[in-house]
Amino acid sequence: MTNRPMLEIVALEKRFGTNTILKGIDLKVSEGELVFVIGPSGSGKSTMLRCCNRLEEPSGGDIIVNGRNIMSGTTADLNRMRLQVGMVFQGFHLYPHMTVLDNVTLAQRKALKRSRPEADARAMDMLENVGLAHKAKAYPSELSGGQQQRVAIARALALDPKVMLFDEPTSALDPELVGSVLKVMKDLRDKGMTMLVVSHEMGFARETADRVVFMDGGVIVEEGTPDEIFGAPKAERTRAFLARVKN
Amino acid sequence: MQTLLDQFFNISIMIKTMPLMLKGLVMTLKLCAAVILLGLAGGLLVALGNLSPRKWLRLPCIVFTDIFRALPPLVLLIFIYSGLPFAGVEISPFTAVVLAFFLNNSSYYAEVYRAGILSVPKGQLEAARSTGLSKAQALVHVVLPQAVRNVLPDLLSNTIEVVKLTSLASAVSFAELLYSANMARSVTYNASPLVLAALIYLVLLWPLVRLVSRFQRRLAA
């Protein structure tokens, strides 16, 4: 693993009216690194993630992707940047009116301007990777939640992103379907993808994360290796949170 | 009974006036094509304006829809047809009708589109934007197809209203179906041509009315 930062969050702030959600977040994710963000609900972790591709507009601070600050530049720059940052949502958000294949090719064709055959071939590769090539002609409503989420991952990967953001990717799934999605994420990590993951899957974090970040009240309270955070948390708030989720 | 039949269902008068009525029907269909297409397009633009985050765009669009929902279409038509010449703008019946109904229909279609767009979950737009699609691309490929599908029954029932609305064009002497029928009535002193016009409207619209009912039942189930 190199140390080149792929995603840098600098002094990120986010306010809704008088309510401050993020109070100056600094976080670096190096190339090929998997950083796991944990914390109680309302701690601002999802908001932070959504600021990384400006689905949420930051109130202050900078987001630097692959050496380029995405807070400056035109709308076209922003769209180009979003191609480099893949995002996977808690609710999948597959397009219900399109087949699985079209879900995966739409942005390739319209944003990357790939030809139909090129986009199809790329999409089939990606669907193969997530084990769903045989569902290419199906509609999202015909798939299980786990399958939908794997298609959503394939949709993001088909655009050759430099970073992948995961926003509680397994929270909406039945327990027996979680494993298939986590396996895809682990494969992805093993191939060297840079990943920033917000999730409650502590076991998965322990096993695969390079670094774990604990957020609470809009700030990063503590960060370290999984062993440090789960084995010997320093901050009282981290300890309290971990004790709560263990039970 | 015989007088009623003679007065309302006089077959020989119906047959005699048929050519005139068919000409009127053709005009009605042409008018419908123009007015429906313009309304669908204008309504979409107004709906997008209605939902815009920019206030200077949103406010005029809201005022536009409210005013033209409140004004009776016939009032609008008469105002344009009889009022504009006073301001030195001469206007043909066809132009007056198309303009009046364009304003009226755009506001009605706009309300339908707006409901449709609002019915699409926000996550759809976010997912599309997160894959680098521009706002316009996300709208065209992701949001609008779902929006239109969700409000298809309302779009259809509004379109039925538009077809019925074109009968008002007779009030400014535009020679569509109802105008032709009323002409034939005044020449023959017999209401059968009007009944014939009613039957033509029924043949045209009854299937669509059934379709709307079927749609609604499916949505309710």
Next chain:
Amino acid sequence: MEGLHRFLATFFDPAMIEAHTLAVLAGVWITLEIGLAVIVAGIGLGLLLACLRTYGRRFFNFFIVCFADIFRALPPLVLILILYFGLPSAGILLSGPMVLFLVLSLTLAAFAEEIFWAGFSAIDKGQWEAGIATGLGFTGTLFHVALPQALRLATPPLVNRVLAITKMTALGSVIGVEEVLSAATTAQSFSGSATPLSLAAIAYLIIFLPVVFLARFLETRQRWGRA
């Protein structure tokens, strides 16, 4: 500046406003009268038909559905002309306001019946079963359980339809009903000024804008309620 001045003189001539406001106001009164009568009769009949339809008698339902379909498919102006010009030669004389009232209230009844029926159809079958199981009987369940829920669902689309149909009172001008539009066009042809038409437009806006706002409010409330 010149253009604006001419525009105002054409459409908002103060002398004309003074001369014709009273006539237009008289029209407003007639529009309101007929409009209210149409609302009461149309909604009443529509509700009655929808309730009858819940009893599921094939024979009645066939006629109810035919009635609703025909009056939803026919342009009201066609019906108005048929009744106004056709009936006298059959020996039946109906006044202009009566024809307008009949046609519009039947049209509203047809739409209202469909809207109420859609409301009834949307009610969970379990609601009917619960009512009947607790001894309310069919009619009791209809009135105490099904109807209140159907009314709630029906209100937003019904207000929209009421708006669309009461606006059609303007069609009365075609058969000489002295409502707003008719008063304005008469004044316009006598005075040779477009100002009475502006007065009519303003009068309609004052009458119907509150209904538009009501419709918007109800729709918004329903959307939030569902979320």
